[in-house]
Amino acid sequence: MKYGNFIKQSQFCKVGISNHILRIGQASTTIIQLIKRNSGSNVHNCLGWAARDASGTLSPYQFSRRAVGCDDISIKITHCGVCYADFVWTRNHLGDSKYPVVPGHEIAGIVQEVGQNVQGFKVGDHIGVGTIVNSCRSCDYCNDDLESYCAKGSVFTFNGIDVDGTVTKGGYSSFIVVHQRYCIKIPVNYPLTSAAPLLCAGITVYSPMMRHKMNQSGKSLGVIGLGGLGHMAVKFGKAFGLKVTVFSTSISKKEQALKLLGADKFVVSSDQEQMKGLAKSYDFIIDTASGDHPFDPYMALLKTGGVLALVGFPSEVKFSPASLNIDMRTISGSVTGGMKQLQEMIDFCAAHEVHPTIDIIPIQYVNEALERLAKRDVKYRFVIDIENSLK
Known part of the structure; x- marks a missing residue:
C-alpha cells in the first residue's frame, strides 16, 4: 500500500513537473517573441519612398514593419499602381495627412512568409492588397463581405490608423505585412503589372x-x-x-x-x-x-x-x-468593393484577358508621375516597378 501510494505520488509529481516545465517553455516562447517584436520595432527593416510635408515631394525613407502574426502574410512588393489618392494625401488636400506618408494602395507582389493560422496562401503565391488592410470583422457590413464599408471604420492601406495605433504605410515600399483577410490571390497566369491598378481603379x-x-x-x-x-x-x-x-x-x-x-x-x-x-x-x-x-x-x-x-x-x-x-x-x-468581390474581379480579368492600359515606371520617376497624373497626362495608369527600382 505504501509502495503503491509512493508510485501514485511520484506519478503526480512527474505530471506536476511536466506541466511546470511546459509553462516555463510557453513563457520562454512568449518572452522570445516579445524580444523579437520589440527589437524589430527599433530596426528599420523596410525601404520606401515618403512625403515629409504638404509639398508632396517623395524621397527614400526607411521604417519598420511589424512582425508577422498568426494571421498575417508578409508580401514582397513587386509593383504598385499610382492612384490620385496618392496625390491627395501626400499633399494634405484633406487636412488629415500623417507625415511621413508612404502612399500606395494598388499593391501586387509575392508571398514571402505566412503566419501559422493562414489558409489559402503559401510562400511564392502571387498576391494583391487594395485600399484597406483592416476592419472590425464583426459588423453587418464585414459579415456581408463589404469590409470597405465597415461600421466601425475600415483601416486604409496608407495614412490610416491601425488597431494598434500605428499609422499605416503603403505600397511605395519593399514589403508589407497584412492580415490574410485583406489579401487576394492573383492567378499565376495574370501579370502582376496588370493586377496592381485593378486593386483600386x-x-x-x-x-x-x-x-x-x-x-x-x-x-x-x-x-x-x-x-x-x-x-x-x-x-x-x-x-x-x-x-x-x-x-x-x-x-x-x-x-x-x-x-x-x-x-x-x-x-x-x-x-x-x-x-x-x-x-x-x-x-x-x-x-x-x-x-x-x-x-x-x-x-x-x-x-x-x-x-x-x-x-x-x-x-x-x-x-x-x-x-x-x-x-x-x-x-x-459607389467607392469600392469588398474582399470577396475583389477576388472575383481579379479572377474574371484573368479568365477574360482584361488588362488595364499602363505605363511602367521606376520609383525614381514617381514625383513626375504624380504631377502628370494631376494634369491627366497619363494613358491610363502608372505602375511602379518596385522590385527592380527600389534599392
Missing part, C-alpha cells in the same frame, strides 16, 4: 457594375470620362458584351476610345444636338468624371428604369427630380 468601376447587373450582354452602357477609371469601365463593358459609348468633353480622345479601347461609339458631351438624339438610349451609365458637370443631360439618356452610377467626386451633384422620377431612373454612388 478596377474594383471602383467593377463593383457598381456588378451591383446594378451591368454584365448583361447586349445591353447599352455609357461611360462618362476616359481616365484611369473610365478606361476600365470601357474594358469591363466590352468583356460583359455591352454596347459601349464614351462621353467626353474632348474630341481628342475619340481615337483612343474607339481604336485603343474598343468602344462602339464616341460622343462629345457638349454637342447638345447629338446628346438630345440619344435620349432614352442607355440601360446604364458609369460616371467617372470628378470635374463639375451637369447631370440632367446624362439622366435624359437613360431608358426607363435606367441606372447612373457615380464613382467620381464632383464638388456637387445637381439634377431635376423630374429627370429621376418620371422614368423610374436611379442615381447611385
